[in-house]
Amino acid sequence: MENQLFPVFFKLNRLRVLVVGGGNIGLEKANAILQNCAESNISIVSLDFLPELEDIARHYPNVELIRKPFSCGDLLGKDLVIAATNDKTLNYTVWEKAKGAKVLINVADTPELCDFYLGSIVQKGNLKIAISTNGKSPTVAKRLKQVLQEAIPDTLDEVLQKLHIIRDKLKGDFAAKVKQLNNITDVLVKPEKEDA
Ligand SMILES: C[C@@]1(CC(=O)O)C2=NC(=C\c3[nH]c(c(CCC(=O)O)c3CC(=O)O)Cc3[nH]c(c(CC(=O)O)c3CCC(=O)O)/C=C3\N/C(=C\2)[C@@H](CCC(=O)O)[C@]3(C)CC(=O)O)/[C@H]1CCC(=O)O
Numbered sequence: 001m002e003n004q005l006f007p008v009f010f011k012l013n014r015l016r017v018l019v020v021g022g023g024n025i026g027l028e029k030a031n032a033i034l035q036n037c038a039e040s041n042i043s044i045v046s047l048d049f050l051p052e053l054e055d056i057a058r059h060y061p062n063v064e065l066i067r068k069p070f071s072c073g074d075l076l077g078k079d080l081v082i083a084a085t086n087d088k089t090l091n092y093t094v095w096e097k098a099k100g101a102k103v104l105i106n107v108a109d110t111p112e113l114c115d116f117y118l119g120s121i122v123q124k125g126n127l128k129i130a131i132s133t134n135g136k137s138p139t140v141a142k143r144l145k146q147v148l149q150e151a152i153p154d155t156l157d158e159v160l161q162k163l164h165i166i167r168d169k170l171k172g173d174f175a176a177k178v179k180q181l182n183n184i185t186d187v188l189v190k191p192e193k194e195d196a
């Protein structure tokens with residue numbers, strides 16, 4: 001199998017993220033995380049920080065900037081790490097230490113070392129679609145996100161909310177509920193039936 005990635009959806013308000021490097025990529029990744037979960041717990045360790053990151057830290061009490069060189073102890077209590085310094089050897093060291101501490105790591109300049117990739121994300125209320133190109137072209141992932149963001153109607157979130165209410169009201173055993181939900185949502189995959 002060429003593409004071995006298995007997408008999952010992290011609840012970042014209950015995990016602790018360490019970002020090493022406060023430059024362009026540290027900023028990009030921190031922004032991506034915060035756009036999905038404003039309550040993400042993020043610590044950023046770096047020798048210096050872009051002013052945009054300082055603004056973010058002022059705005060989000062859950063984002064902490066720590067001005068110092070990376071050291072192994074920074075990994076303590078962390079669940080996910082993003083190594084985003086401009087020093088490839090240091091990024092490798094962060095990877096080694098993270099592996100030793102059993103913390104999942106993304107090394108921004110070395111896809112082969114990544115335990116996970118960040119996806120390009122379509123957001124429509126409760127609906128989220130994460131796109132990956134298996135690391136082949138993040139730009140194509142970004143473009144596809146823009147296409148889907150436009151193509152999916154904003155009203156889809158209302159459908160989700162209504163289905164959620166119906167889901168709670170349905171009676172019967174699990175199989176019966178699945179059958180009823182499939183019947184109600186049939187129209188979403190076979191709209192031509194409407195015309196008949
Ligand atoms: C999706 C997105 C999520 C995010 O970051 O939030 C993301 N990169 C985004 C943008 C982007 N990144 C780059 C460009 C420049 C043009 C280009 O190269 O295409 C652009 C486009 C732009 O900025 O416009 C350069 C780049 N990226 C990586 C490398 C290293 C390498 O490949 O060796 C280099 C070369 C560095 C260099 O040359 O020095 C690596 C990764 N980037 C990934 C994710 C992971 C794979 C995702 C997948 O499977 O598709 C992976 C493997 C690891 C990771 O970072 O998690 C985000 C879109 C956000 C959005 O939706 O708007």
Ligand SMILES: NC(=O)c1ccc[n+]([C@@H]2O[C@H](COP(=O)([O-])OP(=O)(O)OC[C@H]3O[C@@H](n4cnc5c(N)ncnc54)[C@H](O)[C@@H]3O)[C@@H](O)[C@H]2O)c1
Binds near residue numbers: 024025045046070090
């Ligand atoms: N994954 C992606 O999406 C992607 C996209 C573009 C570039 N990259 C790669 O990401 C890397 C970082 O790029 P950038 O533009 O953010 O670089 P940058 O120069 O803007 O920032 C690097 C940061 O690392 C910090 N740093 C350096 N040594 C440190 C140390 N010992 N301890 C703690 N912090 C330290 C610096 O203080 C600086 O804030 C590059 O190697 C680049 O190739 C990845």
